[in-house]
Amino acid sequence: MVENQLYVAPWGRDSWPGTFDQPFATLPAAQRAVRARTEGMRSDLVVSLRAGTHVLTEPLVLNADEGDSGENGYRVVYQAHGYGTGGQEEAVISGGRRITGWRPGEAGVWRAEVGELETRQLYVDGRRAARASVSPGIPGNVTKTETGFVTDSTVPQSWRDPGSIELVFTGVYPWSEARCRVAEITGDAHSSTITLAQPGFGWARELYLAEWVGELPPAAESTGVWATVSAPNTAENSVSFLTEPGSFALDRSEPGRHVLHYLPLPGEDPAQAEIVAPVLERLVVGRGTEERPLHDVTLRGLTFADAGWNEPSGPGGFLHFHGDTYYDGGPLRKVELAEGNARLAVPERPALLPANVEFESGVRITLADNRFTRLGAGAVGLSGPGRDNAVLGNVIEDVSGSGIAVATGTGTRVERNLIRRIGREYHGSPAVWVTDARETIVAHNEIHDVPYCGIILVGGDRAARVQIVENLIHHTMTVLADGGGIYLNGRQGSSYAGGTLVRGNVIRDTVTSYNFGLYTDYGAAWVTVQGNVVYRGDTPIVLRVTPPLENVAFLGNFWDDRPEGCDNPPAGVVVAGNTVLPKDDFERALAADPAGADILASAGRGGAASG
Known part of the structure; x- marks a missing residue:
């Protein structure tokens, strides 16, 4: 057999050698063969899954300490057979019964x-x-x-x-x-x-x-x-x-x-x-540490389906707080809102909604061109001190929770994904959740039909140099309120150069009342909001929040309503060069403006915001 090729088929046998003609029957058998080969890798090691449903009886756990990483500069790849060709097969990894x-x-x-x-x-x-x-x-x-x-x-x-x-x-x-x-x-x-x-x-x-x-x-x-x-x-x-x-x-x-x-x-x-x-609550789990990360693993061309999450059925219920977080007990603190007229209880250590495919402390983990569907938690989760990970070109739909969650990490890329009909059960879930991350890029995604925000970015002590660019986001906020197509809060860095850039996004049809199409909230700081298009929402942006915005600039955007207070913005907020186009003829007027037409043509997965 070819040393760098292994095969798995629903009709195979684990006693076979994992060749094209005699494939393994299960992923655990293929994983054992991978672990026996990684130390001596001289090229990428590819596990091809043949067409059909590959039912897991337990999660596929990839451990940094057990030979699941790529070595010697090469990758371990799990893929649909024929990936990237016209003969690509449909291989489903299922945790169902x-x-x-x-x-x-x-x-x-x-x-x-x-x-x-x-x-x-x-x-x-x-x-x-x-x-x-x-x-x-x-x-x-x-x-x-x-x-x-x-x-x-x-x-x-x-x-x-x-x-x-x-x-x-x-x-x-x-x-x-x-x-x-x-x-x-x-x-x-x-x-x-x-x-x-x-x-x-x-x-x-x-x-x-x-x-x-x-x-x-x-x-x-x-x-x-x-x-x-x-x-x-x-x-x-x-x-x-x-x-x-x-x-x-x-x-x-x-x-x-x-x-x-x-x-x-x-x-x-x-x-x-x-x-x-x-039956399963996890399909794939990647485990590493900061000192010994799981690294150089790629999953591509696969369908991940039929996994659940049963904690909300327990006596603790599901007490959603905000975005991808919920409360499962522990200390609460009071924070002031509404210019000091109200205080809210906030969890000191909120829990994070889990994902059915999760990687912790990974390096160069790539999820590309997969489909995530029929899932009962979030779809994809990346957490811990990982770096240079990528979630590219996936389709995420029919998910109970969030689409993609990035908690900390450096250099993550979330690009060209189609995320729709998520939050089917947990309506506060965003399509993309990013918290306390560095040098992360969320670009050229299309997000639509979600019950709350499209993208949520939460700052933090480590947050720096995040870019949210050229996404197409529409039909958000279909259930809940007080959010937007893009929502940011907290400190995003320590300078405009090292902060967050929100540029070239098209945000339309933010559905429920009491929303801000592009929402900088709760002490957002060091944020540049430049060259975006926001229309058919309740209000394009908000300028006065508690705690106040600091060092936030709104430059060269297009919207269909004049934001309240833009003629006299609060200290620390710059509003300049923005264009208000008529509501009843917004799209024609935008297309007629060279700068507006350029934004419209560049946003979305294919570079044209026509979805």
């Missing part, structure tokens, strides 16, 4: 026994089935209590398997959403008491609390504290909620004997359909 044994039941609902399976997602012939839900989350006149809610409706007492029900609080802050599990439902002939699981509801009461100083807003309680955890918008995951065709619920009332219930679409036969539930 096909659900069989479906039987019809009452009211057209089918059921399948699944043992101890825990899942928050179900995919029917590749389509994400909706989780059964009801709105409003609690019927009747609802009163909040120390442990949950009381309503004058008796309907909740009839809900099946109350311990599996999840209450969803959309807009608990305008930019946030919380999920809390029900512990029990009790009541009498006149009212129902919904007790929520702890510690989640207790954490929620501590986190989602705004203290107002001075005159209270109309919604404030007489105590002077505006408690934002009001009645839930929706309730999810009970067989009692199965009224919409194409939806499902997981009944966990009998431990170890869970039952999936599915109400099929018209003409759909669950006994014949391919119905898959995610």
Whole structure:
């Protein structure tokens, strides 16, 4: 066999040598063969995956200490067979399990026994089935209590398997959403008491609390504290909620004997359909340290699918804070907002939403031309003190959380990706999240149909020289508010030269009210916002925030509305050379302006912002 080529096929055998004619059956077998060869590498070592679904029974863990890195200046490459040619095959790496044994039941609902399976997602012939839900989350006149809610409706007492029900609080802050599990439902002939699981509801009461100083807003309680955890918008995951065709619920009332219930679409036969539930929470995990990083590994041309994340179903729920962060307990601190008139609770050590494909402390890790879909967490995560990593040309869609998350690191490139329909379950998730990073480039991506921000950039002590350039971002903020197509906060460096550059982006159709198409917020500093196009949003930019902007320049941008305060910007903010074009004829007027036409032609994956 060729020493630098290995093959894996669903029809192979792990006892075979991994040749083209006699491929391995599983990725672990190929990994063992890779580890035996890396020390003596004299060229790239390529593992080609043949067409079909490669089902993992455990994550593929790539360890720096176990021979998974490329050596001697070469790479270890996992790719679809025929990558980059017209004969490229479709190889799917799946963490799912096909659900069989479906039987019809009452009211057209089918059921399948699944043992101890825990899942928050179900995919029917590749389509994400909706989780059964009801709105409003609690019927009747609802009163909040120390442990949950009381309503004058008796309907909740009839809900099946109350311990599996999840209450969803959309807009608990305008930019946030919380999920809390029900512990029990009790009541009498006149009212129902919904007790929520702890510690989640207790954490929620501590986190989602705004203290107002001075005159209270109309919604404030007489105590002077505006408690934002009001009645839930929706309730999810009970067989009692199965009224919409194409939806499902997981009944966990009998431990170890869970039952999936599915109400099929018209003409759909669950006994014949391919119905898959995610089992794994990670598909690929790369592990290294700063002293010994995982390095020189490439994944390309592959499809990553059918992985979940079940922590939000636990007693802690999912208490989203902002962007890719959530609260799982620990210290909170108070920060001032609204020019000193309000204080918010902020987690001292927020948790980061995980990704189904994650690399920690990697060097020269490349994810290129892959597809990430049917995922229950975030899609891609890069964390730790890595450097020179790249996420290039991927398609990321139908993901419960964020698209790409970069936490620290140096020299990361996020380029030419198509990211859409993410945040399907966790609506505060951005398409791209970058925090406390250096020399990172986010360029020529197309982002659309996302429930919150397109790109979020959070500064920090190490942040410096980040570029967000020539992206096409549209139809963001479709669910939550107080965000934008691009959102930045915090200190981005120590000078304009060493700070963040936001240039040449086209941001349009920022949907919900109360948004800023291009949003510099909460003490953003050392940011140059130059030559961008912002239109069809609530407001193009904002100039006065708390803490105030410092050393932020808005130069040569095009927008369809005159930003408030641009004639008299606050100290430390420069607003110069920007052009306001008419709302009703913006695109024609932009195309007629040479500078505007150049921005429009350069933004997006292919260099033309026509998406």
